[in-house]
Amino acid sequence: MAKTKVIERKPLSFAEKTFIPQILGGLKATMGTMLDKTVTLQYPEERPVIPDNYRGVPTLVKDPNGREKCVSCQLCEFVCPPKAIRIQPGEIDAELEPDRAHVEKAPQAFDINMLRCIYCGLCQEVCPEEAIFLQDIFSVSGTSRESMINNKEKLYELGGTLPDQHYKWDRKKAAELKGNAH
Amino acid sequence: MDFLAIVLPIGLSLTMISVFMGLCSYSVLAERKVSSWIQGRVGPNRTRLPLLGHLPIIGNLMTGLGLFQPAADGLKFLFKEEITPGHVNRTYFYLAPIIALAPALTTMVVLPFGRYVDAAGQVQPLVLANLEVGMLFILAISSLGVYGIVLAGWSSNSKYPFLGAIRSSAQMISYELAMGLSILPVFIWVAAPGSDYGLNLFGVVQSQQTLWLFMWQPLSALIFLVALFAETNRLPFDMAESETDLVGGFHTEYGCFKFGLFFVAEYAHVIMGSAIFVVLFLGGWNFLPGLADPWSDGLLGTILSVCWFMAKVFAMIFFFIWVRWTLPRFRYDQVMTLGWKLLLPLAIANLVFNTLVIALYDYFNR
Numbered sequence: 001m002a003k004t005k006v007i008e009r010k011p012l013s014f015a016e017k018t019f020i021p022q023i024l025g026g027l028k029a030t031m032g033t034m035l036d037k038t039v040t041l042q043y044p045e046e047r048p049v050i051p052d053n054y055r056g057v058p059t060l061v062k063d064p065n066g067r068e069k070c071v072s073c074q075l076c077e078f079v080c081p082p083k084a085i086r087i088q089p090g091e092i093d094a095e096l097e098p099d100r101a102h103v104e105k106a107p108q109a110f111d112i113n114m115l116r117c118i119y120c121g122l123c124q125e126v127c128p129e130e131a132i133f134l135q136d137i138f139s140v141s142g143t144s145r146e147s148m149i150n151n152k153e154k155l156y157e158l159g160g161t162l163p164d165q166h167y168k169w170d171r172k173k174a175a176e177l178k179g180n181a182h
Numbered sequence: 183m184d185f186l187a188i189v190l191p192i193g194l195s196l197t198m199i200s201v202f203m204g205l206c207s208y209s210v211l212a213e214r215k216v217s218s219w220i221q222g223r224v225g226p227n228r229t230r231l232p233l234l235g236h237l238p239i240i241g242n243l244m245t246g247l248g249l250f251q252p253a254a255d256g257l258k259f260l261f262k263e264e265i266t267p268g269h270v271n272r273t274y275f276y277l278a279p280i281i282a283l284a285p286a287l288t289t290m291v292v293l294p295f296g297r298y299v300d301a302a303g304q305v306q307p308l309v310l311a312n313l314e315v316g317m318l319f320i321l322a323i324s325s326l327g328v329y330g331i332v333l334a335g336w337s338s339n340s341k342y343p344f345l346g347a348i349r350s351s352a353q354m355i356s357y358e359l360a361m362g363l364s365i366l367p368v369f370i371w372v373a374a375p376g377s378d379y380g381l382n383l384f385g386v387v388q389s390q391q392t393l394w395l396f397m398w399q400p401l402s403a404l405i406f407l408v409a410l411f412a413e414t415n416r417l418p419f420d421m422a423e424s425e426t427d428l429v430g431g432f433h434t435e436y437g438c439f440k441f442g443l444f445f446v447a448e449y450a451h452v453i454m455g456s457a458i459f460v461v462l463f464l465g466g467w468n469f470l471p472g473l474a475d476p477w478s479d480g481l482l483g484t485i486l487s488v489c490w491f492m493a494k495v496f497a498m499i500f501f502f503i504w505v506r507w508t509l510p511r512f513r514y515d516q517v518m519t520l521g522w523k524l525l526l527p528l529a530i531a532n533l534v535f536n537t538l539v540i541a542l543y544d545y546f547n548r
Contacts, residue, residue, distance in 0.1 A: 027505070038219070042224065
């Protein structure tokens with residue numbers, strides 16, 4: 001048996017029975033909150049501060065040198081629970097990036113359907129190249145189903161460049177110059 | 183001359199109605215603003231009229247205070263689709279909002295809201311009709327307001343409005359008694375035999391030049407205030423509406439402009455209630471207790487007295503809103519208990535006590 005503790009309740013005093021002191025206390029409290037600063041934000045103009053680990057809209061990012069990070073391994077496409085991601089792997093144009101061409105691949109098309117995305121962050125977790133990130137965009141709107149599909153251009157535009165410290169291609173180049181390319 | 187005698191009262195009444203309706207819409211705004219401040223929100227601050235809203239500085243200030251919001255609210259009610267449910271009793275369904283609003287507007291006829299000094303040097307009230315039985319008139323007319331609610335609830339022919347109407351009629355009947363009895367001592371003191379005023383509201387204000395009535399009749403003032411909250415159907419006594427348990431109560435089936443009329447009627451009651459409380463207990467347009475009125479005899483003095491009166495009324499309206507967001511709603515049986523078992527006996531005791539005091543006073547002063 002659990003021990004019960006009987007709390008002694010004092011009978012109400014006459015003033016308490018009239019409720020008036022309590023009402024005055026309540027009025028004081030509401031006046032206090034009225035004079036306080038407002039806690040709401042003027043939303044479209046004022047935006048809340050988004051923490052770093054926030055899982056917003058998935059985006060593709062470039063490395064600090066402005067190179068495409070995604071190598072179209074399609075791991076994110078396979079892991080994506082609602083099948084929101086569609087990737088078409090393709091070759092890198094040898095004319096434009098001669099040192100990367102024939103070494104890695106790059107996505108020809110990269111579509112994320114924001115009507116299907118559940119913001120789980122598995123794509124970010126699974127990406128070996130740290131190319132896809134769920135960033136701080138939380139408000140998505142469009143006028144048609146098609147406009148809700150983010151294509152590659154849009155994804156890079158939303159993602160921008162993340163300051164990571166890997167410098168994969170710089171290191172590869174340095175290693176190649178030193179003579180141990182692989 | 184005869185022509186003027188007919189046109190002038192009509193003009194004055196129309197002016198007063200428009201000012202009063204303006205006040206109603208702005209007290210709706212005040213309610214929205216104050217409630218949002220109390221809840222830590224900003225409140226309506228986006229509506230902006232062209233031209234006026236784009237003046238430098240003032241335009242932004244007015245928009246931020248939501249001063250254009252009433253226009254948007256009114257237009258919304260006007261342009262909404264007029265829906266009449268199929269199961270209602272049409273005649274009374276349409277009649278109810280009118281009956282709810284009319285008494286609230288009628289009572290303002292006898293409300294003195296300022297004073298002027300006439301050619302003979304006498305202080306006269308600014309009032310549409312200076313009735314000798316002004317208070318009686320107000321009590322009689324304002325209690326008609328319940329018919330609007332009862333008719334609305336009954337003609338809506340559905341359960342929640344019906345419950346709301348029953349509750350509110352029971353509540354109004356119970357609190358009317360306490361209300362009437364609580365101001366009797368006031369008039370016994372003010373309208374002593376040999377005084378000029380009787381049940382005239384102007385007389386009550388004139389008698390408060392040195393001491394406001396709530397200071398030496400605090401119990402009357404308290405009972406009247408509580409009853410006033412009940413009569414105006416404001417929280418903590420808004421049995422008729424009970425948004426949470428009755429889905430809006432008597433006006434559940436109403437929409438668009440008919441709902442707007444109920445809405446305006448509610449705030450008209452609040453304004454009238456505040457004004458009557460100011461007249462009866464807060465000294466009307468008298469400056470401060472113990473201080474002589476600084477209002478001059480001319481036009482400026484008249485305007486100042488009206489402004490001072492309005493300031494007090496606004497303070498009371500604010501108090502109404504403030505209480506709304508402070509106290510939770512009473513349960514229905516608690517409302518009845520408070521009315522019948524507490525306020526009514528208190529009011530009677532107060533009346534008997536004051537009568538005894540006056541009798542003793544007369545006996546020893548003879």
